[in-house]
Amino acid sequence: MNIDTFFTDHWKEIEPERIARYEEMFVWHDAQRLLVEGAEIAEGHEVVDLGTGPGFFASGLAQIVGSSGRVHGVDINATFIESARARFAGQDNMTFHHVEDHKLPFAKGEVDRVICKNVLEYVPDLAATLAEVHRVTAPGGRAHVIDSDWGFLVVEPWSTETITEFFQAASPAFREPYIGRRVAGALKNAGFARVQVKLSPFVDQSGRGLNVLRNMASYIETFDTMPKARVEALLAEVEQSLAEDKFLFVLPQFLVTAFKE
Numbered sequence: 240m241n242i243d244t245f246f247t248d249h250w251k252e253i254e255p256e257r258i259a260r261y262e263e264m265f266v267w268h269d270a271q272r273l274l275v276e277g278a279e280i281a282e283g284h285e286v287v288d289l290g291t292g293p294g295f296f297a298s299g300l301a302q303i304v305g306s307s308g309r310v311h312g313v314d315i316n317a318t319f320i321e322s323a324r325a326r327f328a329g330q331d332n333m334t335f336h337h338v339e340d341h342k343l344p345f346a347k348g349e350v351d352r353v354i355c356k357n358v359l360e361y362v363p364d365l366a367a368t369l370a371e372v373h374r375v376t377a378p379g380g381r382a383h384v385i386d387s388d389w390g391f392l393v394v395e396p397w398s399t400e401t402i403t404e405f406f407q408a409a410s411p412a413f414r415e416p417y418i419g420r421r422v423a424g425a426l427k428n429a430g431f432a433r434v435q436v437k438l439s440p441f442v443d444q445s446g447r448g449l450n451v452l453r454n455m456a457s458y459i460e461t462f463d464t465m466p467k468a469r470v471e472a473l474l475a476e477v478e479q480s481l482a483e484d485k486f487l488f489v490l491p492q493f494l495v496t497a498f499k500e
């Protein structure tokens with residue numbers, strides 16, 4: 240494990256248990272349509288889902304574009320792409336592409352929309368990635384990013400200092416943990432004419448947020464950036480608050496729409 244490149248390496252090679260966990264986590268819910276409202280995806284549109292993972296989000300987008308449109312799922316993980324191809328083999332309006340780096344397999348101005356959900360915190364070169372997004376988007380088209388920003392995280396019962404300590408220990412898993420607040424400026428730098436930012440609340444009292452914390456704890460164990468006993472004590476504190484119905488996990492999603500002239 241190379242800690243300096245872990246943020247991208249851990250997506251290229253994913254152990255089977257993690258693939259299975261993601262396949263459960265990333266299922267499409269109709270309520271997610273709200274996350275892409277700003278993109279104004281319409282029937283017949285050609286859409287790229289950059290960082291598609293198992294392809295479930297792409298399948299939701301495929302329902303919106305209908306049979307006259309097409310969704311291209313793109314990912315650096317070859318296993319995700321193979322499984323998405325198999326899973327959606329009968330769906331004529333979906334295509335999946337494996338990529339090695341930021342270069343996208345589309346011509347200049349070829350697509351109407353590029354959607355990118357919870358991916359940009361992991362890309363090695365944000366400017367190069369967004370330059371590609373801008374290149375493939377048609378004039379009049381839009382790029383639409385959905386992403387979090389770890390600085391906005393609330394985990395009750397943890398103090399602000401504890402949240403910072405925990406996420407600092409897990410931070411080699413991300414290239415840019417504060418992507419939410421930074422992506423609008425980066426899209427402007429990439430040449431988009433106008434960029435609009437909205438926030439969507441994500442509030443969990445049921446314990447789904449605990450899975451995110453467990454994921455972080457597994458990264459921390461890999462990096463050995465915090466004593467194991469401390470990590471276990473912190474998770475136990477969260478589990479206790481969940482049992483007492485006092486747990487709260489809040490992580491707003493930034494919805495950032497960029498317009499190309």
Ligand SMILES: C[S@@+](CC[C@H](N)C(=O)[O-])C[C@H]1O[C@@H](n2cnc3c(N)ncnc32)[C@H](O)[C@@H]1O
Nearest residue numbers: 250265290291292296314315316356357358361
């Ligand atoms: C947190 S998952 C999100 C999956 C999906 N967008 C969703 O929200 O359901 C991040 C995805 O981005 C992919 N990814 C990471 N870095 C990438 C890159 N440089 N180019 C393309 N995909 C990338 C990962 O392989 C993974 O499938």
